[in-house]
Amino acid sequence: MLSNRLLPALGPAIWGTTYYVTTEWLPPDRPLLAGLLRALPAGLLLVAVTRRLPAGDWWWRSLVLGALNIGAFFPLLFLAAYRLPGGVAATVGAVQPLVVAGLSAALLGQRMTLRVSLAAIAGVAGVSLLVLRANAALDWLGVAAALGGAVVMAFGTVLGKRWRSPAPLLATTGWQLVAGGLLLLPVTLLLEGPPPALTAANVAGYAYLAVFGAAVSYSLWFRGVRVLPATEVAFLGLLSPVVATAVGWLVLGQDLTAAQVAGAVVVLAALVVAQTGGRAATPRASGLARR
Secondary structure (H helix, E strand, C coil): CCHHHHHHHHHHHHHCCHHHHHHHHCCCCCHHHHHHHHHHHHHHHHHHHHCCCCCCCHHHHHHHHHHHHHHHHHHHHHHHHHHCCHHHHHHHHCCHHHHHHHHHHHHHCCCCCHHHHHHHHHHHHHHHHHHCCCCCCCCHHHHHHHHHHHHHHHHHHHHHHHCCCCCCHHHHHHHHHHHHHHHHHHHHHHHHCCCCCCCHHHHHHHHHHHHHHHHHHHHHHHHHHHHCCHHHHHHHCCHHHHHHHHHHHHCCCCCCCHHHHHHHHHHHHHHHHHHCCCCCCCCCCCCCCCC
């Protein structure tokens, strides 16, 4: 169904607004606090609404998935953002579909096709045209963080596909956000200290990130993980830099070059190719795919 692709695509599209909200509404130099207040309140809200706690294996599975998708991903994402120009970080992070394709072959028994591989390479090229600048400097710790962020979220996506949750989608999303938020809490306090005094704009920004940037967007993303092949979901993540560039142009008045337009077209073409390439091969009968 078309909605199975359109609804999950809204998640990365919402993530594309995060840069604008962070730079315009949030206090500076508090990236971990932004991650913490994005994840933990949203997770607690979803758990309170669904009134469902993990059972059995899902206590530790929620912790693992929450650590990968939130608790480890956010610090690596922010470290990359601090050490690299935004274009370099986004370009390195765009390798995620290729990583997901490889992990899906290893853990889900899905065949890694030439079509998907070429689409993933085109996606990286498109993102680089969209956001990379000629004067971008490389910091190898930042590059390692950006690559690490792509890898941990790729593992989270593939394991989320392999481990089928028996609970409703909102409950499963809430568990992961709470787990990731709780892991972020001591790291945030240790590295950034107590939160500063907040303005009304700061509160509005954190509220937006919690409600839309986490509760809504991650629910949509994890819906995609449930109903789509993992590789197809990963390609949807390429929408985030496209939306971020569009918001910068429309709202912040940033210039939009011909190369950026070409990059957006390449990214969207790669996404369409990946989504219309047919279903992945049936998982092996070994029982690895879904448990």
